Amino acid sequence: MSKIILIGASHKTAPVELREKLSFSQEQIETALDFIKRDPGIKEGLVFSTCNRLEFLYIPGNQALDNNDGIDTVMRFISELKQLPVPEFKSSLYIHRDDDAVRHLFCVAASLDSMVVGEPQILGQVKKAYKTAVSAGTTGVLLNRLMHKSFSVAKRVRKQTGIGDNAVSISYAAIELAHKIFADLATKSVMLIGAGEMAELAVEHLMTHQVKKIVVANRTFKNALDLARKFNGKAVQYEERESALADVDIIISSTGATDYVLTRDQVKRVMKKRQNKTLFFIDIAVPRDIDPRINKISNAYVYDIDDLKNIVETNISQREQETVRAQGFVEEALLAFRRWLDELAVVPTIKAINRKMTDIVNLECEKTLAGLPHLSTADTDAIRRMTRAIASRAIHDPILFLRHTGDHRDDSFYLNVARQLFNLDILDHN
Amino acid sequence: MFMNIPFILLQCATFFYLISTGGYFCYLFYQKDRIQQTALGAVGIGAVVHLFAIVLQSAALGGLPIYTIGQSLSMAGLSLAAMFIYVQYRFYLKILGVYATAMISVLMLAAILLPEAAQAPDKIYKGIFFFGHIILIFTGESMLALACGAGILYLLQEQGIKGKSPGFFFKRLPSLDFLDAVSYTCISTGFALLTFGLVTGLIYARSVWGSFWRWDVKEVFSLGAWLVYAALLHLRLNSGWRGRNSAIMSVIGFIILIFTFLGVNFFLGGHHQGFTQ
Numbered sequence: 190m191s192k193i194i195l196i197g198a199s200h201k202t203a204p205v206e207l208r209e210k211l212s213f214s215q216e217q218i219e220t221a222l223d224f225i226k227r228d229p230g231i232k233e234g235l236v237f238s239t240c241n242r243l244e245f246l247y248i249p250g251n252q253a254l255d256n257n258d259g260i261d262t263v264m265r266f267i268s269e270l271k272q273l274p275v276p277e278f279k280s281s282l283y284i285h286r287d288d289d290a291v292r293h294l295f296c297v298a299a300s301l302d303s304m305v306v307g308e309p310q311i312l313g314q315v316k317k318a319y320k321t322a323v324s325a326g327t328t329g330v331l332l333n334r335l336m337h338k339s340f341s342v343a344k345r346v347r348k349q350t351g352i353g354d355n356a357v358s359i360s361y362a363a364i365e366l367a368h369k370i371f372a373d374l375a376t377k378s379v380m381l382i383g384a385g386e387m388a389e390l391a392v393e394h395l396m397t398h399q400v401k402k403i404v405v406a407n408r409t410f411k412n413a414l415d416l417a418r419k420f421n422g423k424a425v426q427y428e429e430r431e432s433a434l435a436d437v438d439i440i441i442s443s444t445g446a447t448d449y450v451l452t453r454d455q456v457k458r459v460m461k462k463r464q465n466k467t468l469f470f471i472d473i474a475v476p477r478d479i480d481p482r483i484n485k486i487s488n489a490y491v492y493d494i495d496d497l498k499n500i501v502e503t504n505i506s507q508r509e510q511e512t513v514r515a516q517g518f519v520e521e522a523l524l525a526f527r528r529w530l531d532e533l534a535v536v537p538t539i540k541a542i543n544r545k546m547t548d549i550v551n552l553e554c555e556k557t558l559a560g561l562p563h564l565s566t567a568d569t570d571a572i573r574r575m576t577r578a579i580a581s582r583a584i585h586d587p588i589l590f591l592r593h594t595g596d597h598r599d600d601s602f603y604l605n606v607a608r609q610l611f612n613l614d615i616l617d618h619n
Numbered sequence: 620m621f622m623n624i625p626f627i628l629l630q631c632a633t634f635f636y637l638i639s640t641g642g643y644f645c646y647l648f649y650q651k652d653r654i655q656q657t658a659l660g661a662v663g664i665g666a667v668v669h670l671f672a673i674v675l676q677s678a679a680l681g682g683l684p685i686y687t688i689g690q691s692l693s694m695a696g697l698s699l700a701a702m703f704i705y706v707q708y709r710f711y712l713k714i715l716g717v718y719a720t721a722m723i724s725v726l727m728l729a730a731i732l733l734p735e736a737a738q739a740p741d742k743i744y745k746g747i748f749f750f751g752h753i754i755l756i757f758t759g760e761s762m763l764a765l766a767c768g769a770g771i772l773y774l775l776q777e778q779g780i781k782g783k784s785p786g787f788f789f790k791r792l793p794s795l796d797f798l799d800a801v802s803y804t805c806i807s808t809g810f811a812l813l814t815f816g817l818v819t820g821l822i823y824a825r826s827v828w829g830s831f832w833r834w835d836v837k838e839v840f841s842l843g844a845w846l847v848y849a850a851l852l853h854l855r856l857n858s859g860w861r862g863r864n865s866a867i868m869s870v871i872g873f874i875i876l877i878f879t880f881l882g883v884n885f886f887l888g889g890h891h892q893g894f895t896q
Binding site: 366368369370371460 | 785792793794
């Protein structure tokens with residue numbers, strides 16, 4: 190019997206159409222948690238659903254309703270709730286048990302399993318799922334500890350590896366560069382020449398840094414006006430773009446023009462007017478809009494789309510190196526959790542032995558004392574004390590033995606034997 | 620080695636400076652802020668000990684200890700440390716510590732290791748103008764040394780960005796704008812201090828030798844360096860000589876200054892000669 194089970198499907202195992210069908214809304218998650226709560230075969234459980242994955246993490250109880258640790262039950266539940274026959278999604282599911290489940294969870298929380306490794310949103314999403322499960326009352330000692338450990342390892346990975354450090358998209362890369370050129374983006378102005386998704390995305394990123402003003406130029410003045418309105422900026426005539434250079438610091442260019450939109454001589458002239466203040470050109474167009482010789486001008490920097498792509502690729506490969514380190518942290522955390530989990534099994538066993546002894550002692554003691562009404566209170570107390578002392582000392586050695594778990598012993602074997610010796614219950618670990 | 624207290628203190632200070640240099644190099648590679656803070660602290664402690672040593676020496680000599688090359692280097696080290704701490708307080712340009720502490724350590728190692736010829740302090744080197752001249756010149760040159768450091772950092776970062784290959788330094792250096800701002804502040808402050816230093820020197824010369832200017836080699840070269848920085852500031856304000864050009868000029872200017880400080884009197888004699896014996 191496994192102690193921890195994780196069933197799920199992610200962008201790695203299921204195509205987006207299937208993921209869409211499987212994705213749980215917040216309401217459905219609550220329904221699922223309710224199901225988990227009511228099912229006697231599941232002790233603790235948590236449901237996690239984003240556009241890229243669906244995961245059921247649970248601790249199977251001692252009376253699973255099926256022979257498969259509750260896995261069939263969960264699959265049937267998903268099938269009913271999402272109105273999807275099991276065979277349709279079964280092949281896209283992964284089922285992790287124990288160590289694998291813990292490792293998978295830690296990797297997910299640390300963004301190692303994400304589409305873009307190192308993305309920052311996933312931890313917040315995992316935390317939210319945990320919070321929902323806590324509110325629903327479906328978490329217990331095991332899941333609480335497991336989830337908190339996953340947050341720790343995620344935090345450690347983010348902090349101690351460079352995994353989330355650098356931009357892996359063109360727009361972010363451009364902004365990263367802008368930060369290395371200009372000290373305070375809030376005092377800088379931006380000019381957008383042309384239009385296009387990537388260019389507009391870059392402008393939007395810059396807007397979140399509260400740049401001073403945004404100017405838009407376009408061959409078609411009406412388009413310039415529309416975009417200017419979108420960005421709360423000003424539109425200028427395409428022919429005025431050179432003079433507009435005097436008052437802006439960052440230029441994003443994305444037009445369909447075949448020749449250069451800005452030439453070296455134009456920029457040289459403007460540099461004089463600007464007292465040589467720094468200019469940063471982001472040229473997303475193909476063919477290029479900005480004359481590359483402008484990069485040779487002092488205090489002017491030109492990055493075309495290939496340059497930005499190179500930065501992104503370097504960052505991605507750096508991220509991959511950091512991934513190896515991050516996985517090391519995950520393994521460390523896994524080992525620590527496993528040790529804790531193993532120790533946990535001893536405690537309830539000892540508790541159960543204690544309980545059993547106490548029950549036996551109390552039962553026999555009261556039975557006997559019932560037939561000795563002539564004894565004084567002092568006598569009965571003394572007898573009771575004696576029986577309790579006998580029980581304590583009798584199990585003292587076995588408990589000591591169980592407590593001192595060493596790494597060279599197969600503890601679950603001994604625990605198993607102990608439980609059988611004392612007939613404590615339940616199912617064996619094998 | 621002399622067994623006197625000031626010298627022991629100087630060795631102690633040098634020890635702290637060396638620790639901070641090591642710390643800053645670690646910071647350069649591993650970027651852990653805790654290391655940087657420790658290194659900065661080490662500079663602070665070293666500077667306090669150093670100051671104490673110089674105060675003791677001054678008391679013993681009856682004037683500032685600048686009679687031998689070793690003593691001059693020691694004064695340079697202390698003023699550089701002091702100005703570095705001030706720049707950190709003002710700008711917190713952490714990475715500058717690599718350059719500054721390396722320079723301080725070199726100065727101090729030379730100061731304590733170079734063989735000293737016993738010098739009888741010359742009675743004429745007294746008075747408020749002399750005192751002011753020394754302090755202002757040393758602090759001014761230290762600021763210009765830091766401006767050179769900021770300039771080097773600027774050129775490194777600019778190379779990474781212009782060359783489209785963000786290398787080792789790209790992540791470790793702040794923005795170009797910030798480096799330029801630090802450089803500019805150091806240049807203008809250093810220039811002001813240098814100006815006052817030269818003026819007090821002139822006044823002192825008049826009071827001692829009867830004329831403001833004696834065409835001593837050091838005087839001439841100092842004037843040359845001063846003109847270079849004056850030109851740099853003028854060009855910056857009027858012709859937009861900012862960024863790359865300013866960084867290059869601050870490096871060149873400082874090289875001239877080093878030559879002025881050390882080389883001139885080594886090679887060419889003059890009334891400043893006594894200080895570099």
